[in-house]
């Protein structure tokens with residue numbers, strides 16, 4: 229798809245929040261006769277490109293699923309590599325995030341990440357907290373169920389302390405306890421690599437999200453693939469249980 233396809237995207241119908249399950253790095257590497265880690269390296273470049281597209285078009289929140297609570301079950305060598313890659317990415321990306329006004333908002337159980345990774349994440353989060361063009365939700369040790377458990381625990385604590393009454397708990401109250409807090413819900417969820425599942429990503433937030441599945445592997449998901457997904461999204465009629473007219 230040529231660059232001109234970008235101009236076909238209707239700015240007035242842009243998703244405010246796009247979430248991406250970046251899957252297929254391992255299969256991409258296998259296909260190219262390389263070790264899995266090579267696929268992850270290539271995947272990082274695509275994450276960078278996705279941020280560029282979001283910035284260019286004016287999408288205000290981008291959620292990237294980088295490491296799930298279930299990914300700890302992978303061989304230790306791969307997990308270590310992913311953490312090192314993340315640290316390297318954050319170091320390299322920080323000046324770019326400052327320049328492009330990207331705010332890094334990590335989502336997930338950060339306290340269970342290696343200490344050096346936590347440090348890098350916190351540094352980048354602190355440095356970018358005043359940036360307001362694009363919020364990058366980087367999902368690290370993220371699980372949708374874990375997020376809900378954390379929210380329920382925090383809520384239970386306030387209930388016990390008498391600072392929250394059961395009668396006052398509404399959907400908006402639950403939202404406030406999630407990692408994504410005041411953000412708009414994802415309008416569009418993209419999953420690459422042909423798997424047709426959510427894999428524990430943003431379970432509460434995606435209740436009315438438009439889903440886009442593509443067999444393209446994440447390291448091949450370039451700008452034109454992203455635009456293709458956005459154009460498909462713009463054809464959808466979102467009804468939210470109503471009649472749509």
Ligand code: IPE
Pocket residue numbers: 250251252253254255256294295296299310421
């Ligand atoms: C996605 O690619 C990246 C992470 C989950 C960290 P995979 O590593 O899951 O690649 P496949 O699914 O094995 O091809």
Ligand code: IPE
Pocket residue numbers: 249250251252293294295296298299423425427
């Ligand atoms: C989902 O991909 C998690 C990330 C992209 C970080 P997985 O490869 O872990 O998901 P499953 O195991 O195929 O469901």
Ligand code: MG
Pocket residue numbers: 251252253
């Ligand atoms: Mg996978």
